[in-house]
Amino acid sequence: MLVAILSDIHGNRHALEAVLEDVAKLEPTETWCLGDVVGYGADPNACVELVRRHCELTLAGNHDLAVTGELPLDEFSRGAALAAQWTQEVIEPDALDWLSQLRPQGERAGLGLYHASPRDPVWEYVVSALLAELCLDAQPQRLSLVGHSHVALSFWRPEGEVASGERRYGGDILDVAPGEWLLNPGSVGQPRDGDPRAAWLLLDTERWSAAWMRSPYDIKGAQTAIREARLPDSLAERLQYGQ
Numbered sequence: 001m002l003v004a005i006l007s008d009i010h011g012n013r014h015a016l017e018a019v020l021e022d023v024a025k026l027e028p029t030e031t032w033c034l035g036d037v038v039g040y041g042a043d044p045n046a047c048v049e050l051v052r053r054h055c056e057l058t059l060a061g062n063h064d065l066a067v068t069g070e071l072p073l074d075e076f077s078r079g080a081a082l083a084a085q086w087t088q089e090v091i092e093p094d095a096l097d098w099l100s101q102l103r104p105q106g107e108r109a110g111l112g113l114y115h116a117s118p119r120d121p122v123w124e125y126v127v128s129a130l131l132a133e134l135c136l137d138a139q140p141q142r143l144s145l146v147g148h149s150h151v152a153l154s155f156w157r158p159e160g161e162v163a164s165g166e167r168r169y170g171g172d173i174l175d176v177a178p179g180e181w182l183l184n185p186g187s188v189g190q191p192r193d194g195d196p197r198a199a200w201l202l203l204d205t206e207r208w209s210a211a212w213m214r215s216p217y218d219i220k221g222a223q224t225a226i227r228e229a230r231l232p233d234s235l236a237e238r239l240q241y242g243q
């Protein structure tokens, strides 16, 4: 099966549309979303609609759970809490209902799916080999997909060895057949790894190859939408730096 994996869209319709266009060209069997469909960006309703239409499976992220009221806003940074509040004001009832039934973890085709990590599907940022080691111990599957950190990453533990991690760049292709893995596609709507282009992952579960992808998109359009919504300006500014 060929799967396109998207994560951390964060209400950025401009980025999501560009990614879905690139995904469609490769005709994957399925498209999955690892959560945070909303929060930060100015187009939560459009993003929910697009994800519902294009993704066979979607997880809940911490920002989705903030908007649905399942997580208290005081657990978030000021900018994130303001954006979640704004999203609560504009989200359509039908979109909110759909977000409310999402869960932060799942399983498909023998793969572990977690918004954040196998140990803590909602909050843990897996950004070090040490944490990855603990997560690989916790995951029942050989390979898991995680989002949440907004950084494209791979962690690998060959049999009998310790885990190591690497940043992943657009165009990287890895053989993920041997050993245990944690893969992070990076973020569609708010990349924080220095590359402002929208990030996603293409996974072939027959050949066991993983390809990290980047899609250029209309960053200015997304920034204008954030500013017109009167969301914190920092949320617009960071998009152009991928930070």
Ligand code: ZN
Residues within 6 Å of the ligand: 008, 010, 036, 061, 063, 148, 149, 150
């Ligand atoms: Zn996120």
